[in-house]
Amino acid sequence: MNGKLLILSSCVLALAASGAETDSPAPSVDRVGFPKDYAKGYEVLRTVARDEGAKVVTVYGNAPAASVTNRTQLPYPNGSVLVMETASTVKNAEGKPVKDAGGALQKDKVLGLHVMRRGKDFGAAYATKRSGEWEFVEYRADGSHITPPQKSSSCAECHIKAGAEKDFVYNGRFVAPDKK
Ligand code: HEC
Numbered sequence: 001m002n003g004k005l006l007i008l009s010s011c012v013l014a015l016a017a018s019g020a021e022t023d024s025p026a027p028s029v030d031r032v033g034f035p036k037d038y039a040k041g042y043e044v045l046r047t048v049a050r051d052e053g054a055k056v057v058t059v060y061g062n063a064p065a066a067s068v069t070n071r072t073q074l075p076y077p078n079g080s081v082l083v084m085e086t087a088s089t090v091k092n093a094e095g096k097p098v099k100d101a102g103g104a105l106q107k108d109k110v111l112g113l114h115v116m117r118r119g120k121d122f123g124a125a126y127a128t129k130r131s132g133e134w135e136f137v138e139y140r141a142d143g144s145h146i147t148p149p150q151k152s153s154s155c156a157e158c159h160i161k162a163g164a165e166k167d168f169v170y171n172g173r174f175v176a177p178d179k180k
Pocket of ligand 1: 084159
């Protein structure tokens, strides 16, 4: 009887351990929320052209996030939402990005939205991978998940490196002076 129990419990332990390898601790529910009207309602904090203009990355903030205009105001207030949108750009027949009269790239399709929300006690579910009071989710333009909450510990883990002094936000509206 005892032997069987021992085998059973070590199987459960082995399962738990293998599960931990694929899925690090992470929130089980989406408390970030798809920011449906971000393109209209949020402030554009920064725009960056990537891959020789093939993509445009735009960072948006809702009103609480946009209220931080100087790093001395950090940390971000709870309720802050930062959205990092990646969009393809309009290309010509040769596949080269087309610029408008003002020299700006034109966005074509939204490929994905990296979203982080700050809230009271947010982030605890990431355990050792926690980066402050933020939770992370990646959405498609239609609101479906690319990186659901359950898989978002990799986001939190990398944002640890942005550091507590930046409230775990790499750049937000600020272009990092220390960026190499
Ligand atoms: C390997 C490291 C890494 C991972 C993994 C990562 N990020 Fe980031 N993230 C960055 C860096 C670096 C920047 C700054 C990029 C820039 O400004 O050009 C950034 C920027 C952001 C921003 C804009 C605010 C800021 O920090 O400047 C958001 C929002 C964001 N990430 C969310 C996410 C989400 C959601 C995930 C997971 C789906 C994720 N990140 C995964 C490194 C990472």
